[in-house]
Amino acid sequence: GAVVSQHPSRVICKSGTSVKIECRSLDFQATTMFWYRQFPKQSLMLMATSNEGSKATYEQGVEKDKFLINHASLTLSTLTVTSAHPEDSSFYICSARTGVTYNEQFFGPGTRLTVL
Amino acid sequence: EDKVVQSPLSLVVHEGDTVTLNCSYEVTNFRSLLWYKQEKKAPTFLFMLTSSGIEKKSGRLSSILDKKELFSILNITATQTGDSAVYLCSSGGSNYKLTFGKGTLLTVNP
Numbered sequence: 001g002a003v004v005s006q007h008p009s010r011v012i013c014k015s016g017t018s019v020k021i022e023c024r025s026l027d028f029q030a031t032t033m034f035w036y037r038q039f040p041k042q043s044l045m046l047m048a049t050s051n052e053g054s055k056a057t058y059e060q061g062v063e064k065d066k067f068l069i070n071h072a073s074l075t076l077s078t079l080t081v082t083s084a085h086p087e088d089s090s091f092y093i094c095s096a097r098t099g100v101t102y103n104e105q106f107f108g109p110g111t112r113l114t115v116l
Numbered sequence: 117e118d119k120v121v122q123s124p125l126s127l128v129v130h131e132g133d134t135v136t137l138n139c140s141y142e143v144t145n146f147r148s149l150l151w152y153k154q155e156k157k158a159p160t161f162l163f164m165l166t167s168s169g170i171e172k173k174s175g176r177l178s179s180i181l182d183k184k185e186l187f188s189i190l191n192i193t194a195t196q197t198g199d200s201a202v203y204l205c206s207s208g209g210s211n212y213k214l215t216f217g218k219g220t221l222l223t224v225n226p
Contacts, residue, residue, distance in 0.1 A: 006158075030211055043204065043216045044159070093158045103148040103208025107158040 003027050004096050006108035012116055013084055016018035021079045021111045023094030029074035034105060038091040049066070050077045086114040118143045122205050122217035128194045129195055130225050135218045137190040139205035149181055149188050152204040152215065159204055162190070 152159035
């Protein structure tokens with residue numbers, strides 16, 4: 001149980017385009033989903049917390065107009081990187097809370113974004 | 117600001133060795149400490165610790181939490197090459213969020 005999927009797993013795009021990444025909880029309803037980014041050899045940095053039906057809460061320094069998050073249902077959250085630039089190239093990972101245990105999060109497999 | 121510090125940042129051992137990975141934390145309204153293993157892709161869950169002094173064990177891996185000293189260790193005995201990975205320590209407070217350390221890169225050589 002507690003499986004989280006992400007799509008796509010890898011995307012390469014041109015500078016200036018927008019990219020949408022989907023995060024789905026496959027066998028549970030996620031009360032909260034989280035979006036992280038990870039640069040090479042760095043740890044996971046939380047970008048935003050997403051609750052179904054409400055606006056995402058962004059961490060300090062994360063541009064909400066640049067990284068649009070939509071949490072339309074209890075099993076789906078999307079992250080759209082708008083007008084992507086090479087510096088947005090990173091590994092984006094989502095996670096979800098089942099709500100069974102307080103802090104436990106289950107991670108998706110991640111999306112490798114490369115902006116040319 | 118919440119903070120998690122892991123040490124060492126990297127470690128190279130031979131198969132069969134025992135390793136101890138360290139994690140210290142400062143978290144507002146601490147609730148739990150979680151260990152994850154990351155191999156190329158997203159982290160996979162290892163342990164969640166909420167109480168001091170109670171060891172959690174899974175095969176050759178074990179972990180313990182000291183809430184007085186704000187510290188946790190992850191032990192791996194009889195290491196194998198498949199244990200090579202980045203081990204991430206994270207702490208969770210009352211706002212559901214996890215703060216991650218930089219990780220320990222473990223390399224197990226045959």
